[in-house]
Amino acid sequence: MGHIAPILQHDDACIFFVAKCLISAITNFQKPSKPPFFTKKIQPCRAFEQSQARFEVEFDGDPLPTIKWFREDFPIQSSPDLQIHTFSTKSILIVRQVFMEDSGVFSVVAENRGGSAKCSANLVVEERRRHGRGGVIPPSFLTTVQDTNVAVGQLARFDARVTGTKPLDVYWLKVRAINVCLSCRNVNTLSKCSYVVECSGEVP
Numbered sequence: 001m002g003h004i005a006p007i008l009q010h011d012d013a014c015i016f017f018v019a020k021c022l023i024s025a026i027t028n029f030q031k032p033s034k035p036p037f038f039t040k041k042i043q044p045c046r047a048f049e050q051s052q053a054r055f056e057v058e059f060d061g062d063p064l065p066t067i068k069w070f071r072e073d074f075p076i077q078s079s080p081d082l083q084i085h086t087f088s089t090k091s092i093l094i095v096r097q098v099f100m101e102d103s104g105v106f107s108v109v110a111e112n113r114g115g116s117a118k119c120s121a122n123l124v125v126e127e128r129r130r131h132g133r134g135g136v137i138p139p140s141f142l143t144t145v146q147d148t149n150v151a152v153g154q155l156a157r158f159d160a161r162v163t164g165t166k167p168l169d170v171y172w173l174k175v176r177a178i179n180v181c182l183s184c185r186n187v188n189t190l191s192k193c194s195y196v197v198e199c200s201g202e203v204p
Contacts, residue, residue: 033114036061039089041119042108046140048128053095055121057108060089065110065117067091072104098125139164 040058047053059065067086069076076093078084083094095102107120124140145158162168 033112034060034062035115036065036110036112036117038110038117038119041146042106042121044121044124044141044144045106046124046126047095047098048126049099050097050128053098053102053123053125055093055106055108055123056090057092057119058090059110059117061110061112061114061117063112064088065112068109068111069093070107070109073107095123098123100125100127137163137165139168 036059038057038059040056042055042057045053045055055069057067059067067084069084069091076082076084081096083092083096085092085094091108093106093108103123103125105120106123107118109116109118121144126138139162142161142163143159145160148156148158150156162170
């Protein structure tokens with residue numbers, strides 16, 4: 001009987017070790033992740049000096065990504081003057097009162113263990129001026145073009161809305177060598193322009 005007790009103690013130790021390993025494996029298990037992506041990107045903002053500016057973005061991913069805001073690559077911390085409100089899949093940045101020196105590029109980064117995504121937009125701060133007869137309102141974008149994916153040989157369309165005192169001259173820029181057909185007709189005070197791109201062959 002004196003030899004049975006040590007054997008039982010050894011078996012108990014083995015069972016405890018196996019159970020501990022199983023618990024650790026279950027605890028450390030992570031389901032496949034889905035990288036962040038934006039369902040609504042931030043848009044350019046134009047605001048008068050001493051008024052409020054607002055940026056808004058919507059996003060998704062699994063696990064739900066964390067959101068960070070930046071101005072010219074400098075991180076923004078939420079404060080009374082720079083308010084960040086993030087709710088589930090939406091984040092809002094409110095600049096309580098803007099000044100001329102606040103003009104610049106604002107960015108938002110979404111991150112989770114699957115990766116990261118980033119989008120940016122400009123803030124343009126203007127001086128307050130009284131526009132009498134013949135006053136000129138500079139152009140500003142109400143909406144900007146969004147990313148699109150198309151197959152070779154198919155048409156890709158980009159839309160933007162711009163406002164300002166007419167007539168407006170609208171120019172489109174491209175970074176890759178592709179055949180371009182630009183359509184922008186009847187540019188008035190509130191206008192919408194369509195950018196039609198026809199891709200032929202392989203686009204690098």
